[in-house]
Amino acid sequence: MARTRIIEIDPLTRVEGHGKVTIHLDDHNNVDEARLHIVEFRGFERFILGRLYWEVPVIVQRLCGICPVSHHLAASKAMDSIVGVDCLTPTAEKMRRLMHYGQIMQSNVLHFFHLSSPDLLFGFESEVEKRNIFGIIEAYPELAVKGIKMRKFGQEVIRATAGKKIHGTSAIPGGVNKNLSLAERDHLLQDIEQMIEWAQEAVAIAEGYCVDHLSLVQQFATFNSSHMSLVREDGAMDLYHGVLRAIDASGNVIFDQVDYRDFNDYLMEEVRSWSYMKFPFIKRRGNLDGWYRVGPLSRMNTAGFIDTPLADDAHQAFRAFAGGRPNQMSLAYHWARMIEVLHCVEKIRQLLHDPDLQGSDLLLRGERREEGIGVLEAPRGTLFHHYRVDNNDQVTFCNLIVATTNNNEAMNRAITQVAKAHLSSQKTIPEGMLNKIEVAVRAYDPCLSCATHALGRMPLDVALYDAAGNLLEHRVKDGR
Amino acid sequence: MSKQFKFEIDGIEIEARHGQSIMQAADDAGVYIPRLCDVEGLEPQGSCRVCVVKQNGRVVSACTQPAIEGSKVENETEEILGYRRDLVRMLYHEGNHLCPICEASGRCELQAMGYRLGITQATKYPYLQPVRPVDASHPDIVLDTNRCILCGRCIRASRDIDKKHVFEYVGRGIHKRVGVNGNKLADTNVELKDRAIDLATCPVGCIIQKGRGFFAPIGERQFDKKPITLGVGPGKGRGKP
Ligand code: SF4
Ligand code: SF4
Ligand code: FES
Numbered sequence: 001m002a003r004t005r006i007i008e009i010d011p012l013t014r015v016e017g018h019g020k021v022t023i024h025l026d027d028h029n030n031v032d033e034a035r036l037h038i039v040e041f042r043g044f045e046r047f048i049l050g051r052l053y054w055e056v057p058v059i060v061q062r063l064c065g066i067c068p069v070s071h072h073l074a075a076s077k078a079m080d081s082i083v084g085v086d087c088l089t090p091t092a093e094k095m096r097r098l099m100h101y102g103q104i105m106q107s108n109v110l111h112f113f114h115l116s117s118p119d120l121l122f123g124f125e126s127e128v129e130k131r132n133i134f135g136i137i138e139a140y141p142e143l144a145v146k147g148i149k150m151r152k153f154g155q156e157v158i159r160a161t162a163g164k165k166i167h168g169t170s171a172i173p174g175g176v177n178k179n180l181s182l183a184e185r186d187h188l189l190q191d192i193e194q195m196i197e198w199a200q201e202a203v204a205i206a207e208g209y210c211v212d213h214l215s216l217v218q219q220f221a222t223f224n225s226s227h228m229s230l231v232r233e234d235g236a237m238d239l240y241h242g243v244l245r246a247i248d249a250s251g252n253v254i255f256d257q258v259d260y261r262d263f264n265d266y267l268m269e270e271v272r273s274w275s276y277m278k279f280p281f282i283k284r285r286g287n288l289d290g291w292y293r294v295g296p297l298s299r300m301n302t303a304g305f306i307d308t309p310l311a312d313d314a315h316q317a318f319r320a321f322a323g324g325r326p327n328q329m330s331l332a333y334h335w336a337r338m339i340e341v342l343h344c345v346e347k348i349r350q351l352l353h354d355p356d357l358q359g360s361d362l363l364l365r366g367e368r369r370e371e372g373i374g375v376l377e378a379p380r381g382t383l384f385h386h387y388r389v390d391n392n393d394q395v396t397f398c399n400l401i402v403a404t405t406n407n408n409e410a411m412n413r414a415i416t417q418v419a420k421a422h423l424s425s426q427k428t429i430p431e432g433m434l435n436k437i438e439v440a441v442r443a444y445d446p447c448l449s450c451a452t453h454a455l456g457r458m459p460l461d462v463a464l465y466d467a468a469g470n471l472l473e474h475r476v477k478d479g480r
Numbered sequence: 481m482s483k484q485f486k487f488e489i490d491g492i493e494i495e496a497r498h499g500q501s502i503m504q505a506a507d508d509a510g511v512y513i514p515r516l517c518d519v520e521g522l523e524p525q526g527s528c529r530v531c532v533v534k535q536n537g538r539v540v541s542a543c544t545q546p547a548i549e550g551s552k553v554e555n556e557t558e559e560i561l562g563y564r565r566d567l568v569r570m571l572y573h574e575g576n577h578l579c580p581i582c583e584a585s586g587r588c589e590l591q592a593m594g595y596r597l598g599i600t601q602a603t604k605y606p607y608l609q610p611v612r613p614v615d616a617s618h619p620d621i622v623l624d625t626n627r628c629i630l631c632g633r634c635i636r637a638s639r640d641i642d643k644k645h646v647f648e649y650v651g652r653g654i655h656k657r658v659g660v661n662g663n664k665l666a667d668t669n670v671e672l673k674d675r676a677i678d679l680a681t682c683p684v685g686c687i688i689q690k691g692r693g694f695f696a697p698i699g700e701r702q703f704d705k706k707p708i709t710l711g712v713g714p715g716k717g718r719g720k721p
Binding site for chain 1: 580581583613614616617622688690691692693694695696697698699700
């Protein structure tokens with residue numbers, strides 16, 4: 001097929017990852033496909049080689065400025081296996097869970113209030129000058145303050161459990177190095193009821209958006225896919241631990257009750273020449289049909305129920321919205337994200353009232369093993385850490401599949417879908433096109449936006465070339 | 481023993497015995513002079529120069545320079561602090577120091593000295609970024625010289641206290657580093673109970689006891705509570721705190 005033009009969209013991010021979008025048109029200016037190219041985590045696995053296994057949970061946090069806790073905990077789970085511990089003490093397990101819930105809460109809140117709420121509340125087409133967190137602060141000051149305070153609360157949970165807001169050290173192979181003091185507990189209890197109330201409001205905003213913009217939400221970047229996540233053995237949503245479950249687009253089980261340490265028997269990764277990010281797929285279904293989605297939307301689809309009452313009600317409403325079938329709408333990620341925030345806050349409340357958190361049994365040791373696999377549900381989806389450690393305690397093998405990688409194919413589908421709907425048969429880039437691409441990618445909250453999180457904007461550089469490589473059109477959108 | 485003479489540090493009168501270094505007399509009087517290569521219980525070596533002071537206007541290292549009767553010693557002046565900052569900065573730049581991922585963080589004397597001296601910014605010196613393999617061959621102990629500041633404390637502890645000579649300097653000039661008496665640590669007779677392996681001996685994170693990293697939570701580590709000074713820190717300060 002002749003490719004006469006390539007459009008490049010280049011988010012100018014430098015810190016955690018770097019991505020650009022190319023849209024490939026055919027002779028008739030119809031979209032053939034769109035690709036999200038990502039340069040991410042390159043060389044990181046090699047950096048870990050030779051390091052000592054107990055350093056790894058601390059080192060891997062450097063992977064990401066937004067979800068360091070997820071990497072800290074996934075690596076710790078893998079290293080639990082290395083030191084021969086399959087079941088932590090109650091205090092250790094609950095401290096880690098508390099940390100994890102704090103992390104998902106703050107990350108999801110940051111994404112929703114800082115990054116997505118401007119798109120949702122002002123509309124994708126609204127002026128760039130307004131469509132950012134500063135616009136939200138001006139137009140919806142109360143909402144902005146709630147977002148900031150909820151994020152701060154999540155960070156306080158992390159500080160109390162990990163020792164620091166970022167790059168804490170408390171999860172160690174076989175357990176944790178601290179419990180929750182009564183002073184720390186009481187400090188967090190002060191605000192917890194307020195957080196529950198605000199989390200419910202956030203769910204209502206996200207749900208309201210989907211209901212009020214029904215046809216947009218049903219069409220925009222909506223496509224059938226399989227979904228995968230960890231769930232508790234009884235099918236409840238579980239963000240920290242459980243078994244792997246995957247369902248197809250109709251909701252039929254592809255696999256279930258899979259011990260995550262066997263993930264290599266179920267998943268494979270494909271390399272494509274144009275991207276540094278691999279494409280994982282479900283082995284049994286092959287590399288063409290085996291791709292799947294992960295993250296908040298998928299977790300709502302795979303979980304049978306949620307074990308906290310308020311989030312469970314919200315989950316039922318969410319399921320009803322898609323008629324009880326798997327929800328395939330990219331924009332519903334936002335709603336799912338807020339249901340998870342509510343679930344996390346409910347879990348945090350439960351844990352704060354649990355005396356196990358003041359226990360002093362923190363650490364276990366078992367028989368040393370060579371291989372360790374740790375999996376959990378990070379804010380953006382399932383996160384796999386896999387290591388081998390030699391007799392000298394040095395890491396000899398490391399493979400990480402991060403949430404964004406799991407969603408690689410899905411993000412490519414999402415932008416292809418948007419490009420096809422809005423670009424085909426046009427000679428120039430239509431107004432609002434970049435915004436729509438950005439909104440579609442943003443629904444997945446990929447790690448490549450780590451750097452832009454901080455500023456709440458995603459700058460884009462778009463270049464349009466003809467077949468001979470001549471620049472036809474160039475647009476820069478700095479997102480301010 | 482009775483004091484035999486007096487001198488001054490930053491205008492404070494200090495009593496000293498003959499044969500004492502400026503550092504020893506200052507420690508006895510409760511006056512802190514920053515240091516890295518000197519540690520209680522080991523012979524002073526005078527190599528890091530962080531204890532630099534001016535004695536009657538001359539720049540000397542306090543850990544090796546004898547106290548002189550009636551002399552005036554400058555310790556905490558801006559000029560001296562400037563020298564110390566430069567010295568500590570260079571130590572950072574000579575090795576590979578990534579504090580957030582280092583298990584010595586919070587108990588490390590180099591890091592604590594950096595904080596004490598107010599070094600919070602990247603500096604003008606280039607990073608040498610040496611490539612030094614980690615020796616994890618021993619079942620209980622790791623030697624990671626990427627963080628070594630060549631203080632020689634492990635060498636002196638092994639030689640003078642453990643009587644083993646496990647550690648030694650190898651190479652010259654910019655290539656000087658700490659090596660072991662054998663091809664690797666596993667070939668030596670080093671043991672966990674040796675003074676050289678005590679966490680108080682290596683001021684940084686080179687000598688590691690296996691499987692115990694990050695046991696101390698943030699907030700409970702040596703220098704989380706108090707900045708480095710006399711009597712604070714593993715084995716710092718000689719004489720009364
Ligand atoms: S040895 Fe000290 S200064 Fe060096 S990385 Fe470790 S904590 Fe930082
Ligand atoms: S290994 Fe530690 S004690 Fe030995 S010279 Fe290096 S820094 Fe000093
Ligand atoms: S302490 Fe005096 S030279 Fe190192």
